[in-house]
Structure formats: structure tokens, C-alpha cells
Amino acid sequence: MGFVIAVDGPAASGKGTVASRLAAHYGYPYLDTGLLYRAVGWRLQTNRGDLGDAAAAEAIARALDVSELEMPEVRTRAAGEAASRVAVHPGVRAALLDLQRQFAAQEPGSVLDGRDIGTVIAPAAQAKLFVTARPEVRAERRWKQLCGQGETVAFEDVLADIRIRDERDSGRASAPLTQAADAVLLDTSHLTIEAAFDAARRIVEAARAK
Numbered sequence: 316m317g318f319v320i321a322v323d324g325p326a327a328s329g330k331g332t333v334a335s336r337l338a339a340h341y342g343y344p345y346l347d348t349g350l351l352y353r354a355v356g357w358r359l360q361t362n363r364g365d366l367g368d369a370a371a372a373e374a375i376a377r378a379l380d381v382s383e384l385e386m387p388e389v390r391t392r393a394a395g396e397a398a399s400r401v402a403v404h405p406g407v408r409a410a411l412l413d414l415q416r417q418f419a420a421q422e423p424g425s426v427l428d429g430r431d432i433g434t435v436i437a438p439a440a441q442a443k444l445f446v447t448a449r450p451e452v453r454a455e456r457r458w459k460q461l462c463g464q465g466e467t468v469a470f471e472d473v474l475a476d477i478r479i480r481d482e483r484d485s486g487r488a489s490a491p492l493t494q495a496a497d498a499v500l501l502d503t504s505h506l507t508i509e510a511a512f513d514a515a516r517r518i519v520e521a522a523r524a525k
């Protein structure tokens with residue numbers, strides 16, 4: 316196993332930005348694991364399936380075509396909501412496990428972000444970060460991002476989405492969102508992207524020095 320950097324945290328915490336910047340800095344491949352769940356949720360909805368149908372969601376996860384991760388549709392607000400609903404099914408999580416573990420096994424290293432990287436996917440990761448921010452700050456970031464993608468949505472609705480998603484992701488029985496005991500907490504509420512990246516890099520450097 317190479318040097319794995321596991322970046323977990325709630326929606327719009329800044330974990331994706333931090334993770335992709337770390338990957339570029341160290342020259343490691345980067346996997347945004349949220350896209351896997353988004354692609355499953357989006358595909359199930361497109362097939363007019365029921366997001367609560369665990370067997371149908373698992374079948375889609377098992378046959379997932381990774382080229383679908385590139386589609387702009389998986390980055391929409393609707394896909395994020397669908398993702399968190401299919402992510403509760405243990406069969407879906409099991410179906411996506413090997414792909415994520417294989418990605419994490421690459422030499423000389425890799426960066427993965429998600430909800431359960433440091434706890435379930437790569438518990439032996441050498442560097443673990445738990446990136447968070449206040450819900451209002453996260454909602455504002457997500458709202459700006461969605462507006463930039465051309466979606467018309469009210470800030471209050473995005474904040475409500477974030478709160479529902481936090482509750483669903485933290486409350487589910489299978490691989491809930493939780494900070495690994497050995498993860499370092501990084502609160503980005505008051506940090507610029509540059510400052511958040513700098514703090515993250517210091518955390519990784521400290522882990523590399525061990």
C-alpha cells in the first residue's frame with residue numbers, strides 16, 4: 316500500500332477542494348468517492364427506480380460504469396440527495412468497496428475523500444483528516460456552487476438539504492459519517508481555500524514525518 320491520505324467530512328465542508336489540492340501537491344491520484352454514490356442514485360432515478368429499493372440500487376452499484384462519474388448530472392443537487400439515500404443500503408456500500416480499496420492501494424500514494432475513508436475504506440491510511448465547517452458556511456458554499464452550475468435554488472433550501480444530509484449520513488447504521496479516532500480535525504469555517512490547504516498540508520507533513 317502506498318501513502319494513503321483519507322479526507323472525510325460532511326457535505327460542502329471543503330474536503331473536495333482540500334483533497335484535490337493535496338493530490339496535485341503530492342502527485343497522487345485522487346478519487347471523490349461521493350461521485351460513486353451520486354452516479355448510483357442518478358442512474359436509479361433515471362431508470363425510474365425507487366431510491367429505497369436496496370436490491371435495485373445494489374445491482375446498479377455492481378454494474379457501475381466509471382465513465383458516468385464524469386457526467387455533469389451527477390454534480391446536481393438532486394444527485395446529491397439521491398446519493399445520500401442510496402448510500403444507506405449496505406449492499407450498495409459493499410458493491411463499491413473493492414473499487415475504492417484498489418484505488419487506495421496504488422503506489423506511491425493516493426487521496427480519497429468521502430464519509431468513511433478513514434473508518435472503513437482505508438482504516439490503515441497514514442494521514443487522516445476530518446474536514447468540517449458550520450452548516451451555514453457549508454450551505455453558502457454549496458449554494459454558490461449550484462448557482463455557478465446554472466441551478467436556480469434558494470439558500471434556505473440548500474441549508475435545509477445540508478441539515479437533512481448531515482442527519483442521514485451520520486445516523487445511518489452502515490458506515491455512518493464519523494471522525495476516525497486517529498483523524499485530525501480541520502474546521503474550515505473561517506479559512507480561505509489557501510489557508511485550508513496550507514493547514515491540511517501541515518497535517519499530512521506531520522504524518523509523513525512519523
Ligand code: C5P
Nearest residue numbers: 326348349352398399402429430431484
Ligand atoms: O460528498 P458528496 O456530497 O458528493 O456525497 C454525496 C453523498 O454520498 C453523501 O451525502 C453520502 O450520503 C454519500 N457518500 C457516502 N460515503 C462516501 C461518500 C459519499 O455515503 N464515502
